[in-house]
Amino acid sequence: MSRFLMIDVGAGTMDVLYYDTDADLQYKAVVRSPVRYLAEQAATLPGNLAITGCEMGGGPVSAVLKTRAQTAKVVISRPAAATIHHDPERVRAMGIEIVEPDEALAMQKKEGFGALTLADLDPERIAVIVAGFGVPFAxxxxxVCAQDHGVAPLGISHLDYRHNLFRAALENKPYPHTLLYRGDEVPETMNRLTALSRSAAQLPAEEVYVMDSGMAAILGASKDALCRNREKVMVLDIATSHTVGAALAGDELAGFFEYHTHAITRTRLEELLRELADGRLTHEEVLKEGGHGAFIRSAIGWDMAGVIIATGPKRKLLQGTRLPITFGAPLGDNMMTGNVGLLEAIRCRKGLDPLVYI
Structure with a gap:
């Protein structure tokens, strides 16, 4: 077993890593994210729209469809409608009609309708990227990793729900790779990862795994060369949409927090890191100020952190910080952080020989 294809589906970019462990060869690509790619495609389609596919990251796509529905007919299949909102009535309130998949597919063939298929992973696009690597498409x-909030029961905050999913998994097995799932074992409530696993199953692979991108980033950042032989480390991944920070004691996750990147400042990040290390951060505090949440198992101690590694495409947010933060590059590339975490989680899951991510 040697040919690994790792795909990190983000809000700004999609990062792809091909790693042949036997030949010790690696090839990388950073391309436009699926949600931005499809939003641009939707914006160029004139007139009415008929949409099929599955749940994917929303953001720009949802915005384009909501705007189009104000001036044209927009019809979307029930599975794809979850991209816009998990509550169908919220989608209908935007003027978007929800139909069954077969009906949406039939409407795509009608004159006057532009066709769009929603998915975080397009096997044909992946094939083109891999062809550029010059390696076999097998x-x-x-x-694959992406962020999934899960489908919260009525009346429960989706942020609280995501936090509780993580807490339930991590309390007994406090390792980031605990949040890795084989394609056929994704919890039903995690719609986006379920859809991703189905799309990935169309690729020519013997095994498929999916993972939350926040946990993948935490694990990947902790594999930076500067973290080697250090018992206690802190990592910070400032991505396009979400920011996660974590404290680790050995391989164990001592705690983490998560925010929307646009809602965080350098000053607050500096405070959060100290509070996290000292075990003073609470989930309720983070939620109250608009963050996603926090999970604390133990305090590693601010003065005991051997290194603080920062990764992510938006890490320039830290410019001017007085904290001893080092910009990391697991596998020699800041943009491969999530993919390194994915690869390491799979390695742990399968009990494979250790890899050095330099």
Whole structure:
């Protein structure tokens, strides 16, 4: 087993890593994210729209469809409508009609309708990227990560729900790779990862794994060369849409927090890191100020952190910080942080020989 294809589906970019462990070869690509790619495609389609597909990251796509519905007919299949909102009535309130998949597919063939298919992972696009690597389009393992809030029951905050999913998994097995799932074992409530696993199953691979991108980033950042042989480390991944920070004691996750990147400042990040290390951060505090939440198992101690590694495409937010933060590059590339975490999680899951991510 040697041919690994890792795909990190983000809000700004999609990062792809091909790693042949036997030949010790690696190839990388950073391309426009699926949500931005499809939003641009939707914006160029004139007139009415008929949409099929599955749940994916929303943001720009949802915005384009909501705007189009004000001047044209927009019809979307029930599975794809979850991209806009998990509550169908909220989608209908935007003027978007929800139909069954077969009906949406039939409408795509009607005159006057532009056709759009929603998915975080397009096998044809992946094939083109891999062709650029000059390697065979066949893999032993495919791993994909993206952020999934899960489908919260009525009346429960989706942020609280996501936090509780993580807490339930991590309390007994406090390792980031605990949030890795084989394609056929994704919890039903995690719609986006379920959809991703189905799309990834169309790729020529013997095994498929999916993972939350926040946990993948935490694990990937902790594999930076500067973290080697250090018992206690802190990592910070400032991505396009979300920011996660974590404290680790050995391989164990001592705690983490998560925010929307646009809602955080350098000053607050500096405070959060100290509070996290000292075990003073609470989930309720983070939620109250608009963050996603926090999970604290133990305090590693601010003065005991051997290194603080920052990764992510928006890490320039830290410019001017007085904290001893080092910009990391697991596998020699800041943009491969999530993919390194994916690969390491799969390695742990399968009990494979250790990899050095330099």
């Amino acid at each position: 893999f032993d393992v495919v791993g």
